[in-house]
Amino acid sequence: MLDLTWLLIAVPLASSIVLMLAGKRANPWGHWVGVAASGSTFIVGLGAFIQMLGLDSEERAHAVHLFSWIPGGELNLDAGLLVDPLSMTFVLLVSFVGTLIHVYSVAYMEHDPNRRIFFAYLNLFVAAMLLLVLADSYLLLFVGWEGVGLASYLLIGFWNYKPEYATAAKKAFVVNRIGDIGLIIAMGLMFAYLGAVDFETVFAEAPAASTATLTAIGLTLLLAACGKSAQFPLQSWLGDAMAGPTPVSALIHAATMVTAGVYLIVRSAPIYAGAPAAQTAVAAVGAFTLVLGALIGMAKDDIKKALAASTMSQIGYMMLAAGLGPVGYAFAIFHLVTHGFFKAGMFLGAGSVMHGMKDQVDMRRYGALRTAMVTTWITFGLGWLAILGIPPFSGFWSKDKIIESAFVGEGAQPWILGGAALIGAGLTAFYMSRLFFMTFHGKARWTDDQHPHESPAMMTVPMIILAVGSAFLGLILAVGDRFAVWLEPVTGHVEHHEPVLPVPVLIAATLILVALGVWVAWRKYGAADVPETAPAASLSTIAARNDMFQDSVNRAVFERPGTHLTRTLVYADAAIVDAAVDKQAEAWGKTGETVRRTQNGQVRSYALTMLVGLVIVIIIVVQGGL
Amino acid sequence: MDPINFVILAAILFAIGSAAVLLRRNAIIAFMGVELMLNAANLSLVSFSRIHGEIDGQVMAFFVMVVAAAEVVVGLAIIIAVFRARQTISLDEPSELKG
Amino acid sequence: MVNPLLFWIIAALTVIPSLSLLFARKAVHVAMAIVLVMVGLAAAYVALGAPFLGVVQIVVYTGAVMMLFLFVLMLVGVDQREDLKETIKGQRWIGLLAAGGLGAFLVSVVARVALPVQEETVGEPDVIAEVLFQRYVLVIEVLGFLLITAAVGALVLTHAPRLKPRRTQLEVQRDRVRVGANPVNKPMPGVYARHNALDVPALDPEGQPIEDSVSRVLKIRHQTQDGAEFRAQLEDPARKDTEEGR
Numbered sequence: 020m021l022d023l024t025w026l027l028i029a030v031p032l033a034s035s036i037v038l039m040l041a042g043k044r045a046n047p048w049g050h051w052v053g054v055a056a057s058g059s060t061f062i063v064g065l066g067a068f069i070q071m072l073g074l075d076s077e078e079r080a081h082a083v084h085l086f087s088w089i090p091g092g093e094l095n096l097d098a099g100l101l102v103d104p105l106s107m108t109f110v111l112l113v114s115f116v117g118t119l120i121h122v123y124s125v126a127y128m129e130h131d132p133n134r135r136i137f138f139a140y141l142n143l144f145v146a147a148m149l150l151l152v153l154a155d156s157y158l159l160l161f162v163g164w165e166g167v168g169l170a171s172y173l174l175i176g177f178w179n180y181k182p183e184y185a186t187a188a189k190k191a192f193v194v195n196r197i198g199d200i201g202l203i204i205a206m207g208l209m210f211a212y213l214g215a216v217d218f219e220t221v222f223a224e225a226p227a228a229s230t231a232t233l234t235a236i237g238l239t240l241l242l243a244a245c246g247k248s249a250q251f252p253l254q255s256w257l258g259d260a261m262a263g264p265t266p267v268s269a270l271i272h273a274a275t276m277v278t279a280g281v282y283l284i285v286r287s288a289p290i291y292a293g294a295p296a297a298q299t300a301v302a303a304v305g306a307f308t309l310v311l312g313a314l315i316g317m318a319k320d321d322i323k324k325a326l327a328a329s330t331m332s333q334i335g336y337m338m339l340a341a342g343l344g345p346v347g348y349a350f351a352i353f354h355l356v357t358h359g360f361f362k363a364g365m366f367l368g369a370g371s372v373m374h375g376m377k378d379q380v381d382m383r384r385y386g387a388l389r390t391a392m393v394t395t396w397i398t399f400g401l402g403w404l405a406i407l408g409i410p411p412f413s414g415f416w417s418k419d420k421i422i423e424s425a426f427v428g429e430g431a432q433p434w435i436l437g438g439a440a441l442i443g444a445g446l447t448a449f450y451m452s453r454l455f456f457m458t459f460h461g462k463a464r465w466t467d468d469q470h471p472h473e474s475p476a477m478m479t480v481p482m483i484i485l486a487v488g489s490a491f492l493g494l495i496l497a498v499g500d501r502f503a504v505w506l507e508p509v510t511g512h513v514e515h516h517e518p519v520l521p522v523p524v525l526i527a528a529t530l531i532l533v534a535l536g537v538w539v540a541w542r543k544y545g546a547a548d549v550p551e552t553a554p555a556a557s558l559s560t561i562a563a564r565n566d567m568f569q570d571s572v573n574r575a576v577f578e579r580p581g582t583h584l585t586r587t588l589v590y591a592d593a594a595i596v597d598a599a600v601d602k603q604a605e606a607w608g609k610t611g612e613t614v615r616r617t618q619n620g621q622v623r624s625y626a627l628t629m630l631v632g633l634v635i636v637i638i639i640v641v642q643g644g645l
Numbered sequence: 646m647d648p649i650n651f652v653i654l655a656a657i658l659f660a661i662g663s664a665a666v667l668l669r670r671n672a673i674i675a676f677m678g679v680e681l682m683l684n685a686a687n688l689s690l691v692s693f694s695r696i697h698g699e700i701d702g703q704v705m706a707f708f709v710m711v712v713a714a715a716e717v718v719v720g721l722a723i724i725i726a727v728f729r730a731r732q733t734i735s736l737d738e739p740s741e742l743k744g
Numbered sequence: 745m746v747n748p749l750l751f752w753i754i755a756a757l758t759v760i761p762s763l764s765l766l767f768a769r770k771a772v773h774v775a776m777a778i779v780l781v782m783v784g785l786a787a788a789y790v791a792l793g794a795p796f797l798g799v800v801q802i803v804v805y806t807g808a809v810m811m812l813f814l815f816v817l818m819l820v821g822v823d824q825r826e827d828l829k830e831t832i833k834g835q836r837w838i839g840l841l842a843a844g845g846l847g848a849f850l851v852s853v854v855a856r857v858a859l860p861v862q863e864e865t866v867g868e869p870d871v872i873a874e875v876l877f878q879r880y881v882l883v884i885e886v887l888g889f890l891l892i893t894a895a896v897g898a899l900v901l902t903h904a905p906r907l908k909p910r911r912t913q914l915e916v917q918r919d920r921v922r923v924g925a926n927p928v929n930k931p932m933p934g935v936y937a938r939h940n941a942l943d944v945p946a947l948d949p950e951g952q953p954i955e956d957s958v959s960r961v962l963k964i965r966h967q968t969q970d971g972a973e974f975r976a977q978l979e980d981p982a983r984k985d986t987e988e989g990r
Contacts, residue, residue, distance in 0.1 A: 620740030621832055623675075623839075627667050630842045634849070641853055646748040648792060648861060652854045654755055658762060658781075660847025665765035667839035668830070673771050673817060677778050680809065681762055684785055695792040698862025703794045704875050710804050711887045715894035717809050721816045722898035728820045729904060737831055 021067050021081045024102050024153060027110060031056045032146035038139035049135030050125050053142050057121045060145060061114035068107055076508050079104055082155060094210060101155035101218060105509040108352060109152035109282060112359050116274045117145050119481035123367055124266040126477035137177060144170035148275055152282060156217035157206050167276045168195045175263040187259035194256040198246015205239035222289040233290050237297025240287055248280030248334045251308045255569040257331055261323040265370030268323060273330045273366050274359035281355055284341040285348045288510060302342025306439035309335025311567060313446035318563030320553055321380045322369050325454050332443060333358050339436060340421045347424045348510035349503040354417035357493045361405035361413060364485035368399035371478055372458060375471040383551050387463040391471035394479045396459050398486035403455045405489040407448050407533050413493030423525055426518035433519050444529050448536030456545035464551050651692040659685035672724050672734040683713045746791050757784035775813050782806045794867040933957040943968045
């Protein structure tokens with residue numbers, strides 16, 4: 020099965036192409052082709068996983084050579100796949116969650132006339148995402164990286180007849196491109212200083228490279244990760260990306276694609292090992308984003324945007340863990356997996372709610388849905404408990420480990436990072452509880468024409484499966500550090516480090532903060548009445564509602580100066596560059612005008628020139644003894 | 646007398662021929678200058694053939710004559726064509742290629 | 745070794761006529777001078793032990809090439825006199841300097857060369873033929889192609905396609921009447937048999953000479969007589985009598 024991993028990419032890609040080209044005749048069966056393609060990836064992935072379990076941990080990195088890709092002089096690159104525990108984790112996550120969301124989408128998108136195209140895009144995404152995680156070189160990874168970016172763009176703008184949705188798609192695309200520039204520069208640096216872009220060579224050469232080189236590569240990779248994973252300062256696209264259909268938000272903008280940045284950082288561990296400054300930057304970005312996302316999440320009334328803010332914040336946790344170095348890599352991926360389950364589950368729950376509420380997304384018009392949508396309530400509730408980090412649900416096992424790891428270290432760093440993680444846990448508890456209570460508890464604040472109802476089984480079954488995962492996956496994987504041991508061939512074995520505070524104290528502190536957050540949220544949104552329109556609020560709330568003015572900041576810091584810079588450059592181009600070229604052309608014209616006179620059209624003149632030249636040549640030949 | 650003197654004679658004839666090409670405006674006279682230059686070259690070939698005691702120089706001179714005959718045919722045909730078009734064979738007349 | 749007297753004769757026979765290239769005004773004179781040069785060169789070839797080449801030189805150059813030149817000269821007009829005044833600024837002096845410099849330089853270089861002269865190899869036709877048709881047979885073939893191509897090329901170049909249909913005599917006559925020209929033949933020249941009558945205009949009944957009766961060519965050459973003398977004879981009875989009395 021390990022050698023068949025290329026099927027993981029080929030099958031969904033082929034299915035995607037078929038669905039795109041088949042036209043309307045594929046309408047009756049197209050979505051099932053999509054589901055089958057996605058399901059087959061899970062089967063292949065599972066087979067490969069079982070085969071890998073049978074191997075010793077040292078032999079679990081399996082290289083699949085596909086073809087010679089760029090046979091060019093110094094850059095000689097083969098396209099190949101690297102199947103190791105890390106990529107296998109992603110394969111299972113992407114194919115499993117992806118398949119569930121495919122099934123969910125069959126029902127969710129039932130009334131959309133372009134359902135087959137939607138599935139074509141979803142399959143394209145699955146193919147690209149699997150290529151991203153399976154690639155054995157940065158360049159092939161980049162192909163997948165761009166592929167998921169394209170799929171994300173297409174799916175955010177799936178309903179592009181609404182201008183604001185099309186704009187959101189464009190925004191995501193443009194912001195992602197900024198991150199891509201980071202990855203391109205990183206690859207250029209690798210090629211220039213390490214001589215290759217494939218993982219094997221780069222990681223073998225990395226320890227010998229200078230700290231400055233590795234720091235530069237690390238920071239550019241961080242830029243790439245920030246773009247893809249919506250981390251500060253490139254976080255602005257994620258909220259708007261919720262314009263896409265909800266299954267897309269669940270699959271791409273919560274569970275898989277946005278975590279590609281974390282994958283990139285963890286995969287590049289050997290580079291960060293030699294660049295402590297870049298590593299610290301990763302952790303700092305993660306810590307800052309997790310608080311920022313949590314603050315934004317506290318004020319959002321749009322259920323999907325609140326979840327998007329939460330995603331941002333949770334990925335901040337992962338980046339923080341990834342920035343801690345080998346101590347945190349395993350926990351970053353662990354949290355990524357559990358988050359993939361519970362956040363996807365909650366997004367599907369949100370989709371289910373919207374399905375029942377005629378696409379209403381304002382939580383102020385929800386309330387008391389627990390009676391109308393019991394299954395959704397329970398599954399969402401399990402996700403809620405998981406993200407809160409209540410033992411024994413999944414989030415507890417992964418998030419608490421990150422908080423613990425953040426407190427490891429010396430000097431001020433553990434107190435800052437750990438403090439941010441701890442506060443973030445409390446804030447998370449508050450805004451997730453606020454979301455949960457506003458949606459499912461309190462009084463009904465529905466508009467008159469809304470008659471909430473439970474979604475069909477094809478939607479609830481995936482939600483149930485994900486909810487089960489949210490509840491127990493963490494426990495299963497955390498027992499005996501199974502997950503960390505599984506990832507050891509990639510992340511390396513790490514001795515246990517003692518945090519600056521005792522572990523029980525940290526757990527207790529976390530749980531107290533979480534309980535506090537839940538209690539405040541209950542007092543405000545569960546027990547009390549929630550106004551149907553957002554009340555006037557303090558400056559800080561307004562800031563949070565407006566995503567911390569991220570768009571205004573971007574406009575003031577980048578767009579306006581950029582516009583002026585461009586105008587200046589255009590002027591300079593016309594006044595200096597063009598003028599110089601014009602003057603030069605003029606000079607050449609005048610030279611030509613002068614030289615032209617030698618071409619007088621008189622054959623005898625030409626003959627004279629020839630003869631004079633002949634005399635000169637003969638004299639040179641004879642006298643020079645040539 | 647040393648046959649090398651014929652080479653000197655050839656050089657003089659060549660110079661006269663080239664001067665004719667440069668100075669005369671009548672196309673036919675200039676063309677005869679070209680012929681004189683070719684013959685000067687032939688003379689030097691034959692002289693060297695004599696000096697080295699090899700027959701190849703004469704053969705080369707023969708080839709030059711054949712090529713010159715072909716050249717004369719085409720060249721005179723061109724002169725006639727130009728004359729038909731312009732009623733003159735002055736070399737200064739056709740200067741359409743003036744830059 | 746060559747007889748010095750022969751050499752000097754040949755040198756005079758080639759250099760002096762070839763100077764006509766620079767100084768003669770009429771192309772015909774130049775062509776005839778070049779024929780002399782060619783003959784001189786043929787003599788030089790014979791003197792240098794190349795009798796076959798000497799004969800070929802006579803046949804090809806004096807017999808064919810120079811005759812071709814003369815034909816073309818006849819075609820474009822024998823009488824074209826060339827104005828030797830230079831029109832391109834500096835062309836004459838730079839040209840003379842370059843040509844003279846080339847000649848002087850070559851002469852000075854060659855004069856310093858001393859080559860051992862080998863045993864004479866006489867270029868009899870059979871000797872040449874062996875070399876030509878054995879070692880150089882391929883070149884001969886190629887030259888054959890070249891000559892054919894040149895001949896065809898000359899035909900193509902000199903062929904003038906008829907652009908308009910040929911005018912018949914009838915049409916020519918109609919056009920002449922239309923523009924009001926004299927519809928009949930011009931009068932014949934030369935009414936007086938005592939002279940070469942072609943160069944004398946005819947006299948009309950009033951005794952006036954008719955200029956149109958004389959050939960245009962003779963007029964251009966200034967070889968005509970104006971006929972006044974004969975008119976005087978007509979009017980002078982004394983002279984008329986002497987005529988009659990003879």
